[in-house]
Amino acid sequence: MRICYSLCSIHEIKMAFINDPVLNIIVVGFHHKKGCQVEHCYPELVPGRPSELPPVWRYLPALALPDGSHNFLSDTIFFNLPDVSDPTRTVYGVSCFRQIPVEQVIQKTDDMTRSSVQKSVCIICRAPLFGRMAVKMELVVRAWFLQGDFSQTKLLEDAYNHLNSCPVQIDQTLEGLSVQKLVENWRHKALLLFKLLLLGRKVVIYGSPAGQLSTALLTVISLLPLCLEYGLSRSANVVLSRPLSPVPTFIEEAEEELNSEISSETIFNGNNLVEELSPKETGNLLDEKDRVSHQSFDETLLSDGDRHELTGVREKCHSIGEKYKPQKSVNEAQQSPTMARDMSVDGLYNLTGQIDQAExxxxxxxxxxxYLCLPYLSLQYLDLLSDSAVKGFVVGASNVLFKQKRQLFDVLVELNDMRIETADMALRRQLALGTEDLRFADHVVRHGSTQGDAWIRDQFASYLLYLLRTSLLPDGSREIESYNSQFMAAFKNTQTYEKWLKMTNNGDVEAFMNLIPMHPFSGQLSVADMKLKFAHTMSTTEGGRKVSAAVATTGRAVATTSRAVGGALSQARGALSGWWSSLTAPPPNPPPNPNPTDNDKPSETADEKPDPPSDAEDALDVTDNKKGDSETSDPPDKLLQDSTSAIKKIQVV
Known part of the structure; x- marks a missing residue:
């Protein structure tokens, strides 16, 4: 199916239909000796062999049954793969797995030797209909497991025919991906993730379970306007420099044929730009990572010297602002009532809602x-990330071994802990959010819970439009500082920005050029901005998190202490009074001895013996109940002296 979306309006794009969206339906089971393996495929990918896959998909079972899946009863995972028929395109997988006790299986086989049976039903789609297909496949898989006979695949074949009999619209690709939940969890750091995608770095998103992980990654991608619908057509395709990864070697030949046959139309979910990839050395940040300790990117405050670095990089960036004049002066723009700090709910949409995003x-x-986008990646694909042809990626991983290979990525996003970690100091400065960015993020956080997913995506689309419009200004302009000049310099140095300039003829779009080149939330500083910056610092920096944890711990300790402080004070007062009375009490008088002898006199070593330690004095109140017995019995020194004198009187005959 071919769609030329560059000449269509946004309304026409949303009304586009996708016929026959499902390519194949595949059953993957877990064997106690062989591991994950394909048990059935419909339609057959290898003629006459329904349980085999082509070489390009030989690691699909590891994606369908992800690492750690035995710890869950059911889950749904999303992933991307190169197309078998056209290796220059990407297809999209939705895998639903379940685990049931072996007692519930009616027709058992000899390989069912464990207490549970685990299988996955996976469909391969020609469009990224992840959320929509997941809902339907979960019902199909549940019904297939209830029948208790996995050899009966008629139900799965009927499901395949039913899914292809119902055309779907392209805008239904956003179903099941809640950016509202993303903003509620990540708050201001959602903008940070959004800007991180624009830099084209190597990002690993780690979390568990795999279904939640892949959903979160695709939700972040959906913040980029039209990216999930049309921008993933080549997200799993790369010409590798070595035959180590599960990617076919005939991709280069297919690209040469495509160059001769491609027309002015664009392939669905892609464009007609097919360029030869040049290898790129990886690990260029190894020295920096070894020198800088592993910590959160915003852990330390930036000094003035750090903010003036990377000037050499700025000189290499595109600067075409001399060709264009803003429609209004900067002073007029700052005084415009539509650019107020506290923008209304529909303020941004009123400014950019009439702009055709495709144009x-x-x-x-x-x-x-x-630059790869893989919602989930199994351990078998680990060598793919180290290939020199891979210039950047955003991948999801649930295996802890990915975290240990820190030389392979620039940024680690901890999904469960909601942490963003990098050892690259320059990248940490590029991702620092300024006052204007924090205002925008706070605007989305405050209103996103009531406005919904579509409103949040419109806000990020408007933000990106203003960012691109401001990037056309000359380097050093004050408006660029609102987006973080170091971020803007790095973004303008990416291949994405260079291609965007070529696609739009250096931004020469009338509606786009009518935008005022500035940050939509620019304005004078206020006390609210200081509070917002302080709250963001406390939530993103390591020191801020420690202070927050200490405050929470102190609050619980105070609440606990308030209940026990009365009894503790009384006990401490009693112990102190007993200890003080034992110190101030006069020593008891020794009983008179009517017949003193030399042996009864204390020895010289006893006179020189030091005073007992303070620990013994502290124990006086504990042993006070035995004082009466110690007063009536002889002291230990006296007993020792009596025994010594008795030994001297013994005569040897």
Whole structure:
């Protein structure tokens, strides 16, 4: 199916239909000796062999049954793969697995030797209909497991035919991906993740379970306008420099044929730019990572010297602002009532709602030419990330071994802990959110819970439009500082930005050029901005998190102490009074001895013996109940002296 979305309006794009969205339906089971293996495929990918896959998909079973899946009864995972028929395109997988006790299986086989049976039903789609297909497949898999006979695949074949009999719209790709929940969890750091995608770095998102992980990654991608619908057509395709990863070697030949046959139309979910990939050395940040300790990117405050670095990088960036004049002066723009700090709910949409996003170059050519987007990646694909042809990636991983290979990525996103970690100091400065960015993020956080997913995506689309419009200004302009000049310099140095300039003829779109090149939330500083910056610092920096944890712990300790402080004070007062009385009490008088002898006199060593330690004095109140017995009995020194004198009187005959 071919769609030329560059000449269509946004309304026409949303009304586009996808016929026959499902390519194959595959059953993957877990064997106690062989591991994950394909048990059935419909339609057959290898003629006459329904349980085999082509080489390009030989690691699909590891994606369908992810690492750690035995710890869950059911889950749904999303992943991307190169197309078998056209290796320059990407297809999209939705895998639903379940685990049931072996007693519930009616027709058992000889390989069912464990207490539970685990299988996955996976469908391969020609469009990224992840959320929509997941809902339907969960019902199909549940019904297939209830019948208790896995050899009966008629139900799965009927499901395949039913899914292809119902055309779906392209805008239904956003179903099941709640950006509202993403903003509620990540709050201001959602903007940070959004800007991180624009830099084209190597990002690993780690979390568990795999279904929640892949859903969160795709939700972040959906913040980029039209990216999920049309921008992932080459997100799993790369010409590798070595035959180690599960990617076919005939991709290069297919690309040469495509160059001769491609027309002015664009392939569904892609464009007609097919360029030869040049290898790129990886590990360029190893020295920096070894020198800098592993910590959160915003852990330390930036000094003035750090903020003036990377000037050499800025000189290499594109600067075409001399060709264009803003429609209004900067002073007029700052005084405009539509650019107020506290913007209304519909303020941004009123400014950018009439702009055709397709004409402005959306989706951005981000996941192309060696920049991969893989919602889930198994351990078998680990060597793929180390290939020199892979220039960047955003991948999801649930295996802890990915975290240990820190030389393979630039940023680690801890999904469960909601942490963003990097050892690259320059990247940490590029991702620092300024006052204007924090205002925008706070605007989305405050209103996102009531406005919904579509409103949140419109806000990020408007933000990106203003960012691109401001990037056309000359380097050093004050408006660029609102987006973090170091971030803007790094973004303008990416291949994505260079391609966007070519696609839009250096941004020469009338509606786009009518935008005022500035941050939509620019304005004078206030006390609210200081509070917002302080709250963001406390939530993102390591020191801030420690202070917050200490405050929470102190609050619980105070609440606990308030209940026990009365009894503790009384006990302490009693112990102190007993200890003080034992110290001030006069020593008891020794009983008179009517017949003193030399042996009864204390020895010289006893006179020189030091005073007992303070620990013994502290124990006086504990042993006070035995004082009466010690007064009536002889002291230990006296007993020792009596025994010594008795030994001297013994005569040897």
């Amino acid at each position: 402005c170059g959306f989706p951005l050519p981000l996941f192309e030419d060696g």
